[in-house]
Amino acid sequence: MTQKRIVIAGGGRVGRRAANLLDDRGHDVVVIEEAPEQVGLLEEEHVATIISGDATRPSILEQAGLDRTDVLAALTQETGSNLAICMAARHLQPNLYTVMRTEYDVGDEYDEMVDDVVFTEAAGARAAVNLIERDVQTLESVAGDLDILQIQVVEGAPIAGRTLEEIALPRGSLVVSGASGDQTARSDTRLEVGKTYIVAVEPDVAHEVVNLFQG
Amino acid sequence: MSQREPAAELGLLDATMIGMGAMIGAGIFVLTGLAAEISGPAAILVFILNGVVTAFTGLCYAELASSIPKSGGGYAFVREIFDDLSSFVMGWMLWFAYMIAGALYALGFAPNFLEFLHVYGVVPPPGEVGAVTLGVLPVAIPAKVALAFVAVLLLVSVNAISTAASGSIETIFTATKVTILLVFVAFGFLSAGGGGETSFTFQNFDPLFPEGKSAFSILPAMGLTFIAFEGYDLITTVTEEVENPRENIPKAIFVSLAVTVLVYILVVTVAIGTLGAPGLADAGEAGIAAAATSFMPTGLPIIKNGGAIIVFGAIFSTITALNAVVIASSRVAFAMGREDQLPSRVGNIHHQYGTPFVAILASAVVMLLSVGLPTKSAGNMSSLFFLLSFVIVNGAVIKLRRERPDMNRPYEMPYYPVPPIMGILLNLILTSVLVEYLLRTDPLALVLSVAWILLGVVFYFLYFREPVASAADQTDATTDDAGPDATRDTTGGND
Numbered sequence: 001m002t003q004k005r006i007v008i009a010g011g012g013r014v015g016r017r018a019a020n021l022l023d024d025r026g027h028d029v030v031v032i033e034e035a036p037e038q039v040g041l042l043e044e045e046h047v048a049t050i051i052s053g054d055a056t057r058p059s060i061l062e063q064a065g066l067d068r069t070d071v072l073a074a075l076t077q078e079t080g081s082n083l084a085i086c087m088a089a090r091h092l093q094p095n096l097y098t099v100m101r102t103e104y105d106v107g108d109e110y111d112e113m114v115d116d117v118v119f120t121e122a123a124g125a126r127a128a129v130n131l132i133e134r135d136v137q138t139l140e141s142v143a144g145d146l147d148i149l150q151i152q153v154v155e156g157a158p159i160a161g162r163t164l165e166e167i168a169l170p171r172g173s174l175v176v177s178g179a180s181g182d183q184t185a186r187s188d189t190r191l192e193v194g195k196t197y198i199v200a201v202e203p204d205v206a207h208e209v210v211n212l213f214q215g
Numbered sequence: 216m217s218q219r220e221p222a223a224e225l226g227l228l229d230a231t232m233i234g235m236g237a238m239i240g241a242g243i244f245v246l247t248g249l250a251a252e253i254s255g256p257a258a259i260l261v262f263i264l265n266g267v268v269t270a271f272t273g274l275c276y277a278e279l280a281s282s283i284p285k286s287g288g289g290y291a292f293v294r295e296i297f298d299d300l301s302s303f304v305m306g307w308m309l310w311f312a313y314m315i316a317g318a319l320y321a322l323g324f325a326p327n328f329l330e331f332l333h334v335y336g337v338v339p340p341p342g343e344v345g346a347v348t349l350g351v352l353p354v355a356i357p358a359k360v361a362l363a364f365v366a367v368l369l370l371v372s373v374n375a376i377s378t379a380a381s382g383s384i385e386t387i388f389t390a391t392k393v394t395i396l397l398v399f400v401a402f403g404f405l406s407a408g409g410g411g412e413t414s415f416t417f418q419n420f421d422p423l424f425p426e427g428k429s430a431f432s433i434l435p436a437m438g439l440t441f442i443a444f445e446g447y448d449l450i451t452t453v454t455e456e457v458e459n460p461r462e463n464i465p466k467a468i469f470v471s472l473a474v475t476v477l478v479y480i481l482v483v484t485v486a487i488g489t490l491g492a493p494g495l496a497d498a499g500e501a502g503i504a505a506a507a508t509s510f511m512p513t514g515l516p517i518i519k520n521g522g523a524i525i526v527f528g529a530i531f532s533t534i535t536a537l538n539a540v541v542i543a544s545s546r547v548a549f550a551m552g553r554e555d556q557l558p559s560r561v562g563n564i565h566h567q568y569g570t571p572f573v574a575i576l577a578s579a580v581v582m583l584l585s586v587g588l589p590t591k592s593a594g595n596m597s598s599l600f601f602l603l604s605f606v607i608v609n610g611a612v613i614k615l616r617r618e619r620p621d622m623n624r625p626y627e628m629p630y631y632p633v634p635p636i637m638g639i640l641l642n643l644i645l646t647s648v649l650v651e652y653l654l655r656t657d658p659l660a661l662v663l664s665v666a667w668i669l670l671g672v673v674f675y676f677l678y679f680r681e682p683v684a685s686a687a688d689q690t691d692a693t694t695d696d697a698g699p700d701a702t703r704d705t706t707g708g709n710d
Binding site: 003039044050051158162168208211212 | 459
């Protein structure tokens with residue numbers, strides 16, 4: 001896997017957090033945001049190239065370099081704007097993969113127009129439930145910045161086919177599970193091509209870990 | 216399962232020192248003598264004017280680095296705005312510029328190391344430095360080439376199996392170099408009026424230009440020594456590791472350039488003022504060291520000879536600069552591998568060492584082959600490629616401003632579009648002077664340079680033509696990768 005170029009429309013809390021996570025994993029991120037104060041916050045983080053303007057306008061969207069973009073994610077607060085952004089982007093670049101954020105559960109209503117829909121409130125609700133019902137927690141609510149990833153080992157990746165004994169992961173990362181998550185990892189656990197592993201990573205080393213698993 | 220340390224954060228001082236470390240590194244020790252040979256006492260102007268020329272490009276780097284948060288230096292910025300072929304050529308040239316710079320520094324290390332051994336009486340005076348030619352079948356490998364080869368091999372191995380030295384080590388390295396140079400400058404000025412043969416005197420600057428030559432004669436020397444100012448590209452190859460980058464990167468670029476030019480002026484003034492331009496020219500790559508041996512106090516305990524400090528400084532500087540370009544060249548190759556502009560293997564890190572192993576090995580091959588070149592050819596070629604890539608970087612600023620007017624630019628250069636236009640013009644002038652000079656004096660360097668570009672273009676078309684059959688698969692794979700799974704479910708919303 002080579003590094004992807006991802007355009008995020010909307011640099012609010014959701015967009016900014018997504019930009020940070022994608023940058024941690026070594027991707028090339030562009031954020032389109034209109035509000036000056038949000039632009040200022042993004043600027044400080046220095047994780048993405050920023051286009052200041054209204055993402056629903058094609059003249060602004062084009063400046064994000066859509067011809068080389070792999071995925072466009074419309075993550076503003078408004079479902080209508082997000083749909084408009086995805087459709088405008090698709091119009092400019094027909095093969096673009098689009099993801100939009102919605103304010104409510106829309107099911108498969110938008111399937112014809114966008115590739116994927118994310119209902120961020122559902123994730124937010126899960127996080128809230130995790131805090132209320134403390135005995136059982138789902139993974140989305142990992143405290144702090146530690147990220148628990150499910151990563152597939154890709155053919156030709158640096159660690160493909162090697163055991164944990166043979167490799168050296170950066171400090172700040174830990175392979176938690178064996179192949180397909182059936183048991184915990186041991187030093188003789190082999191990282192097999194096509195199998196998925198659960199890996200805990202700190203943000204600083206996420207891109208290195210992704211590189212090791214996915215090349 | 217053993218673990219490695221992640222990369223450290225770099226502060227303003229570290230970032231500045233990375234830039235200065237590369238610029239003050241070897242250029243000053245290795246190229247001063249060569250510049251004096253071409254332009255006489257006007258070598259002092261050569262370095263000042265190069266500082267001015269490069270400042271325009273520095274402004275462009277500052278603007279680009281503050282707005283495009285990618286490590287990979289000039290290549291990453293050009294990749295952002297130019298098409299595949301142009302950005303590939305940019306990366307290809309920058310990669311070569313660093314690899315050849317590696318050969319240059321290794322070749323600069325060797326005579327200084329021999330001089331060091333000579334100071335302690337281990338070997339006879341290094342007489343025939345710079346006389347090495349690239350034979351088709353070299354019968355005997357000169358000591359200089361062998362030493363340079365070993366130096367490259369050593370540093371490549373170190374970098375291949377352990378992650379890059381942290382910013383604080385680079386800071387200590389650079390501080391050491393600057394201190395040694397300041398000792399040199401201090402003793403040089405103190406020797407004024409001493410009446411000795413090599414006491415500092417301004418008479419050595421008269422006439423400023425060599426006899427029978429016009430002021431334009433310094434242009435080829437500017438071309439040759441341009442490589443000394445490539446440091447800010449190096450700063451921008453570590454952008455992602457710098458804290459508060461939108462402020463610190465432009466600052467680091469300007470501060471390192473200003474301090475570097477100042478140090479160059481002082482050192483070159485002293486070198487010419489003491490040894491005189493002809494003496495400096497005779498000493499070639501070990502010019503500064505030779506100047507130092509001539510006026511530093513002798514008869515000291517342990518170190519025996521004050522000049523040994525400077526010779527040590529030259530060895531230390533060339534080695535640390537070599538280390539920096541081994542890292543820089545591999546970073547450019549690594550970035551190209553990540554962008555799929557070189558085989559993706561080049562963009563992988565090693566499963567155990569955590570280093571861009573393949574990128575380092577690929578760079579090492581070219582470096583090792585190039586240590587067979589004459590030092591001057593290496594300097595010329597490296598400068599040529601830095602000049603050309605800086606032209607493209609200046610162009611990228613203009614293209615970005617036109618095509619992406621709404622892109623956020625935390626640092627905007629003053630008086631746009633004057634700096635990039637001046638940058639392009641001045642770099643092109645130096646390029647053409649250098650090419651003309653190479654046609655007359657060093658056709659080998661020119662042939663090799665053209666050959667490298669042609670090789671790149673051929674590789675590009677073969678590499679991108681070959682997978683056309685499987686291009687459809689690749690598109691599919693990309694689309695599959697893009698979504699969490701093939702079925703287009705609503706994530707999170709269907710509970």
